Amino acid sequence: MYAEVLTRVLTQVAVVVGILLLTSIALFVGRGRLVETAREWRSRLRATAPAVAVLAAVLGLNRVVRWRGDEIEGAIGFHMTETFYDLEGEFVLLFQSIATEELTAYFSFIYVYGYAFLLIFPGIAYFALSDTRTFRRLLTAYSLNYVLGLAFYLLVIAYGPRNVMPEELTVTMLYDNSPEYQHLTREVNRNTNVFPSLHTSLAATVGVFAYITRSSYPYWFPVAAVLAASVAISTMYLGIHWAIDVVAGLVLAGVCVRLSGVLVGRQPVARFRRYLDRRPTPRDDRE
Amino acid sequence: MTDEKTASPGRPRSRRAVLAGTAGLAVATSGCVRQVRTVVNRDAVDQLSVTIVTLPADGDREGIRLAREVAAVLEAVGVDVSVDMRSNEEFLRAILINHEFDLYVGRHPGGTDPDFLYEALHSVYAEESGWQNPFGYANLQLDDLLEAQRLADGEEREAVMAELLEELAREQPFVPICVPEEHRFVRTDRFDGWGEAHPATRLGYLELEAGDDVDRLRTAHTDARISENLNPLTAEYRDHEPFLELVYDSLATERDSEIEPWLAEDWTYDDGTLRVRLREDCRFHDDEPLDADDVEFSYRLLQDTELEDGESPSPPPRYRGLAAAVDAIDVDGELDLEFELDAGEAVAERVLTAPILPEHIWTERAAPATVRGVSVAQGATEAVTVDNVPPVGSGPFRFGSRTEREHVTLERFDDHFTRREDVDLPEASVEELRIQIDPRSTSAIELVSTDSADITSAILETYVLDDLEPAPETAPLESPSWTFYHLGFNTRRAPFANARFRRAVARLLDKDWLVEDVFHGYAAPTATPVTEEWTPEELAWNGEDPATPFFGSDGELDVEAAREAFEDAGFSYDDGALRVRR
Numbered sequence: 001m002y003a004e005v006l007t008r009v010l011t012q013v014a015v016v017v018g019i020l021l022l023t024s025i026a027l028f029v030g031r032g033r034l035v036e037t038a039r040e041w042r043s044r045l046r047a048t049a050p051a052v053a054v055l056a057a058v059l060g061l062n063r064v065v066r067w068r069g070d071e072i073e074g075a076i077g078f079h080m081t082e083t084f085y086d087l088e089g090e091f092v093l094l095f096q097s098i099a100t101e102e103l104t105a106y107f108s109f110i111y112v113y114g115y116a117f118l119l120i121f122p123g124i125a126y127f128a129l130s131d132t133r134t135f136r137r138l139l140t141a142y143s144l145n146y147v148l149g150l151a152f153y154l155l156v157i158a159y160g161p162r163n164v165m166p167e168e169l170t171v172t173m174l175y176d177n178s179p180e181y182q183h184l185t186r187e188v189n190r191n192t193n194v195f196p197s198l199h200t201s202l203a204a205t206v207g208v209f210a211y212i213t214r215s216s217y218p219y220w221f222p223v224a225a226v227l228a229a230s231v232a233i234s235t236m237y238l239g240i241h242w243a244i245d246v247v248a249g250l251v252l253a254g255v256c257v258r259l260s261g262v263l264v265g266r267q268p269v270a271r272f273r274r275y276l277d278r279r280p281t282p283r284d285d286r287e
Numbered sequence: 288m289t290d291e292k293t294a295s296p297g298r299p300r301s302r303r304a305v306l307a308g309t310a311g312l313a314v315a316t317s318g319c320v321r322q323v324r325t326v327v328n329r330d331a332v333d334q335l336s337v338t339i340v341t342l343p344a345d346g347d348r349e350g351i352r353l354a355r356e357v358a359a360v361l362e363a364v365g366v367d368v369s370v371d372m373r374s375n376e377e378f379l380r381a382i383l384i385n386h387e388f389d390l391y392v393g394r395h396p397g398g399t400d401p402d403f404l405y406e407a408l409h410s411v412y413a414e415e416s417g418w419q420n421p422f423g424y425a426n427l428q429l430d431d432l433l434e435a436q437r438l439a440d441g442e443e444r445e446a447v448m449a450e451l452l453e454e455l456a457r458e459q460p461f462v463p464i465c466v467p468e469e470h471r472f473v474r475t476d477r478f479d480g481w482g483e484a485h486p487a488t489r490l491g492y493l494e495l496e497a498g499d500d501v502d503r504l505r506t507a508h509t510d511a512r513i514s515e516n517l518n519p520l521t522a523e524y525r526d527h528e529p530f531l532e533l534v535y536d537s538l539a540t541e542r543d544s545e546i547e548p549w550l551a552e553d554w555t556y557d558d559g560t561l562r563v564r565l566r567e568d569c570r571f572h573d574d575e576p577l578d579a580d581d582v583e584f585s586y587r588l589l590q591d592t593e594l595e596d597g598e599s600p601s602p603p604p605r606y607r608g609l610a611a612a613v614d615a616i617d618v619d620g621e622l623d624l625e626f627e628l629d630a631g632e633a634v635a636e637r638v639l640t641a642p643i644l645p646e647h648i649w650t651e652r653a654a655p656a657t658v659r660g661v662s663v664a665q666g667a668t669e670a671v672t673v674d675n676v677p678p679v680g681s682g683p684f685r686f687g688s689r690t691e692r693e694h695v696t697l698e699r700f701d702d703h704f705t706r707r708e709d710v711d712l713p714e715a716s717v718e719e720l721r722i723q724i725d726p727r728s729t730s731a732i733e734l735v736s737t738d739s740a741d742i743t744s745a746i747l748e749t750y751v752l753d754d755l756e757p758a759p760e761t762a763p764l765e766s767p768s769w770t771f772y773h774l775g776f777n778t779r780r781a782p783f784a785n786a787r788f789r790r791a792v793a794r795l796l797d798k799d800w801l802v803e804d805v806f807h808g809y810a811a812p813t814a815t816p817v818t819e820e821w822t823p824e825e826l827a828w829n830g831e832d833p834a835t836p837f838f839g840s841d842g843e844l845d846v847e848a849a850r851e852a853f854e855d856a857g858f859s860y861d862d863g864a865l866r867v868r869r
Contacts, residue, residue: 004739079371079372081343081370081371081372082369082370082371085370086369159343159344159345159372162344163343163344163345163351163372164343164344164351164355164370164372165355166344166348166351166352166750167352167750170750175727175729175730176727176729179727179729179730179733180730182726182727182730191343191345192374
């Protein structure tokens with residue numbers, strides 16, 4: 001039953017996001033880059049392997065800690081729900097005043113499908129660039145988002161608005177309108193992991209990268225900007241996050257993008273490269 | 288600390304003594320010094336600042352809303368309030384085990400028989416952990432009444448109970464708010480007999496008649512705790528559910544507040560002595576025989592999980608009141624027992640509803656629990672801390688499998704006595720009982736509608752009830768309710784030790800309005816914590832609270848009147864803030 005629902009939702013997400021991805025690849029990436037990528041994918045993969053490995057490890061860690069984190073949280077965490085509520089009060093209810101059925105449908109779609117698409121597409125788009133630095137930076141920024149976000153999750157125990165003001169949020173609350181999604185998000189999250197909003201920070205990260213790479217992908221930038229803004233608003237509209245979580249998510253995104261620039265060099269893992277270069281065997285996979 | 292205490296205004300004499308000692312040395316200045324010290328040594332009397340502990344909407348949607356309303360009225364009378372939300376088990380741990388709260392709002396398990404108040408309020412339990420007196424309340428007069436009602440029967444007991452409830456209504460150790468209705472949603476095409484017995488008890492499931500070719504009962508349960516811990520003695524993980532009753536037998540079982548034989552074939556009561564005879568050839572799920580020694584052991588464990596008969600017992604956080612009624616148990620052969628009880632017949636029979644645990648498994652759990660690197664509180668034996676997976680009982684269902692936060696699956700125990708030809712008791716009509724965890728009422732209902740579940744086994748939240756659509760194969764099921772929402776005071780902390788203060792707080796709540804606003808009308812406001820049949824006429828709800836009438840009407844608090852009440856109770860206001868010495 002539970003597994004069936006989950007499988008159904010997952011399949012649905014995979015199909016929808018798959019269609020969005022194919023369309024966007026056709027629209028934004030274009031034939032030329034794809035042909036080139038088909039030729040160079042091995043070397044690019046080798047060049048970006050460390051960044052991919054780090055992200056994979058971070059995601060694995062993330063999964064374990066988010067669920068097993070309650071013991072750590074109990075020991076070091078601070079209960080902050082009331083602080084947030086005192087600070088911003090019923091600000092998120094602002095969105096209730098503009099709520100319509102169409103908007104609810106739109107933001108629910110954005111929160112689940114739009115978000116997944118927004119995170120995956122840049123991975124493909126930047127992999128298709130001959131300079132792998134943007135791709136490596138993006139993955140590093142993703143990793144940083146998760147690591148830093150996770151640290152805050154352990155430190156801050158807070159429930160989102162839907163848990164504090166259930167009645168006021170009934171109309172738009174995601175899980176009441178579309179209960180099947182709770183299976184999806186329950187897989188990856190606990191209800192006290194709200195500060196900061198990782199939905200917002202990752203979406204904003206993608207938005208900033210879209211701005212940085214607007215010369216390569218001029219049409220992607222406006223699309224990413226609209227999607228990223230929609231994701232941030234959807235978290236509040238659907239009653240999942242406080243405005244404070246969203247602001248913190250934006251700050252986190254800024255920090256992660258900046259840090260990724262510092263950490264990721266022009267050459268893929270430069271020192272490692274030099275070591276390989278010093279070896280006698282000639283290699284042809286240099287960029 | 289002691290210095291501070293002697294200097295505090297609560298002990299003026301010692302200060303004067305000090306001053307008198309120095310007076311001879313500095314007669315000329317003593318008047319001035321006295322003046323300064325009198326001013327400086329007064330502790331500041333601060334605004335009362337309290338925390339209300341409750342559950343988030345994921346755990347108890349009505350609870351958090353009640354807590355917010357309570358916070359609002361307290362703020363209106365000048366109290367600084369914050370609401371602290373905890374998950375299900377953390378909430379109960381804070382309230383019941385660690386007593387870390389000023390106020391809390393939540394559901395009390397209550398009882399069909401008012402004897403649960405003995406456990407809930409007797410002062411000897413003020414220092415213990417568990418459902419026994421979490422309020423830390425102590426009132427000798429109430430203790431006497433609680434003991435008297437235990438020994439009494441019939442009309443005499445009713446009279447004592449009425450007096451006890453009057454005292455309770457006057458003292459308000461906690462404020463009973465309302466009795467929520469219990470609604471569930473069931474499939475009628477696969478099973479008959481819904482509502483024959485209460486669905487929060489074992490009989491509610493055993494009375495079901497399965498349709499042809501139906502060999503599996505599927506429940507959608509909104510509380511994940513049953514999949515995480517299956518220990519009948521752990522308070523934090525237990526709620527209003529029947530599943531452990533299906534795994535563990537008790538000597539007797541309850542049906543519509545009457546006590547009927549179960550594992551005990553029959554019993555006789557005579558002036559404090561209860562002679563019990565067990566059914567023959569009963570076994571635990573691991574095929575070990577169940578005999579009178581296991582029964583005696585179970586009650587001994589419920590009195591002291593260290594099994595020491597020592598000076599300072601470590602009682603479990605559940606069943607404390609029942610076990611306390613037992614003075615001694617004599618085992619007479621394999622099947623016969625004699626209980627010496629401090630109780631009349633009514634309460635004596637209730638004692639028989641405690642779970643019977645296998646001695647060969649629980650003996651070694653009498654040791655103090657150990658967690659590496661963590662100091663464990665005294666009295667926390669493994670018996671109350673172990674998750675008890677797999678549970679081994681003797682009940683009509685045995686443990687099959689579980690996945691945390693997903694499901695618990697029970698299998699029929701074919702050797703159970705209810706399946707014998709000569710035993711006329713309801714038996715399991717299906718081979719498997721699967722408890723599917725689904726954390727929201729809306730999706731649990733959907734599982735029933737789409738034929739993926741047969742019942743929403745936990746109580747549905749009230750906000751979904753208006754939208755329940757009847758269909759040919761499904762139906763809503765309403766059952767009698769004895770749990771109640773209440774505002775609990777930690778009377779160990781000032782100013783909640785003061786009954787005048789508690790009464791003034793109780794009068795800030797418009798229970799009628801709360802029922803409409805928070806429960807959508809699916810609850811009954813109440814002035815007492817007991818069921819209707821035990822409520823004396825003077826305390827019956829008559830459109831307003833007969834004990835602590837609301838200051839105001841229709842949810843609108845008359846702030847002036849309320850503040851006056853606090854002043855009349857001896858508290859003072861300064862700049863709109865309620866000042867309290869703590």
